[in-house]
Amino acid sequence: MSEMQARSRGALLESLQEAQNKFGYLSSEILAELAKSLDTSLSEVYGVATFYSFLATKPQGRNVIRICKSLPCFIKNSQTIAETVAREIGIQPGETTPDGRFSLELTNCIGACDKAPAMMVNNDVHVDLTPKKLSQILKEYK
Amino acid sequence: MPEKRIVLRNCGVTDPRLITAYLDRDGFKALKKALDEMSPEQIIEEIKASGLRGRGGAGFPCGLKWELAGKARGDRKYVICNADEGEVGTFKDRYILENDPFTLVEAMAIAGYAIGAKIGYIYLRAEYHYLLDLLRNAIGQARERGLLAHFDITIHEGAGAYVCGEESALMDSIEGKRGEVRYRPPFPPTKGLWGKPTIINNVETLMNIPQIILNGANWFNQMGTERSKGTKVFSVSGDVKKPGVYELVLGSRLKELVEDLAQAEKIKVIQIGGATGRIIPYDMIDTPLAFESILGAGAVTVFDESRDIIDIVYRTMEFLAEECCGKCVPCREGTEVMVKILERFSRGEGQENDIRLLEELSPAMMLASLCGLGQAAPNPVMDSLQYFRSAYENRIRQN
Secondary structure, three states, X not given: OOHHHHHXXXXXXXXXXXXXXXXXXXXXXXXXXXXXXXXXOHHHHHHHHOOOOOOOOOOOOOEEEEEEXXXXXXXXXXXXXXXXXXXXXXXXXXXXXXXXXXXXXXXXXXXXXXXXXXXXXXXXXXXXXXXHHHHHHHHOXX | OOEOOXXXXXXXXXXXXXXXXXXXXXXXXXXXXXXXXXXXXXXXHHHHHXXXXXXXXXXXXXXXXXXXXXXXXXXXXXXXXXXXXXXXXXXXXXXXXXXXXXXHHHHXXXXXXXHOOOEEEEEEOHHHHHHHXXXXXXXXXXXXXXXXXXXXXXXXXXXXXXXXXXXHHHHHHHOOOOOOOOOOOOOOOOOOHHHOOEEEEEHHHHHOHHHHHHHOHHHHOOOEOOOOEOEEEEEEEEXXXXXXXXEEEOOOEHHHHHHHHOOOOOEEXXXXXXXXXXXXXXXXXXXXXXXXXXXXXXXXXXXXXXXXXXXXXXXXXXXXXXXXXXXXXXXXXXXXXXXXXXXXXXXXXXXXXXHHHHHHHHHHHHHHOOOHHHHHOOHHHHHHHHHOHHHHHOOEOOO
């Protein structure tokens, strides 16, 4: 493969990131369209789309909550945080609320270990979490 | 040895949004000196003589890497800054980027001149998206002042994958692919991004460059131990009163960091270097922090006497199994098997054979895995078996 061809294929991850931002998730139609426009196979596009944890191939809520479960947060009771959020919005990790407002995920280290426990909602990082703080934070996301 | 701020010299001191504040602190003087007074070869010699080694965990000599890329033939060359800080317990690069993006920009421009690259990439992890504007602002202001006339920098955002902090997976990710590890050789300095000579340096490694250029290699290599020159920035978390980022001269004792500075008490075990790092018991608290003893990327997570060692190792292995790229069998299968065994121990259902299995599997993974993830994945298992073996033995068929 020439460098030029490789470079056009190199747009794949960026295109997926753009589509994710625009449509909220990567439907099979989007994946097929991308494969066609970048002159590559659907399996390659699907392979990249499913490799990265910030890309989703099924519909997600308008707001994606990612609670850190790695050790520095875990020992600062991230489990209680996860349980509290799950109770508050009525879904388990891996699920999306019926009204499409929230998706909930447990994630690996987000680099906020000095202020554990921490979580991300969309691109925002929330730190030094307590169950009390959570409902106020969640209210900010409509 | 006390705290010493070389890498962090501007952090908390200057406004990270203003190039004028950076210029007031000798900003871009090193770049000017490099361009006006030094040849690329002289710069590389200076970095080599400084003894600077990679701060991302592997500790490869920085000057040697640059020399290989400088001498390699290629119509294009690349400088990549690895800002995909994903190691569990590491947040020092985040702290550096949010407080002093200009030093990084200057360092990359120097690196570009030294190896003959005109393009640089910052690979920023998706979780640090909120730092994007600050970084773009720094690059933009430097560009406006004509400081990046010979070299330009593009930010490439990751999409959530720990393994992309591994340099060959990182390059595949920039090329738009799954972040899978490459077979080596060839190594990046001869055949890297898009098959061109490439250097990949950690954020913290690059942060040292302007000061070495300004003050000279001899100033830098006075600090530290025989094989570990300069300072190291540590991320301290866990059971400590003062978690945070600390910069110490290399060779400082672990005790100074976790007890004197971070004020930990009743320590049971310390994990150094994150998930792929080492686990050591409290009685090794006098260990010097250096490449020749124990260091990694400087993640230091402290666990007090209330913590369960099996739980620590089990959760660490779970992380590694999830983040494994899946390309090579020893890592993909090995981490999964280890998770299953460790889960049994955590439930108190370990079997007689399990310790032997762990001890057989570990060297195989270390030997046969394709990259640092799989090669280092058995570290926490082997360390805990060495220092806390009774914890395992007590969990064999408890029920």
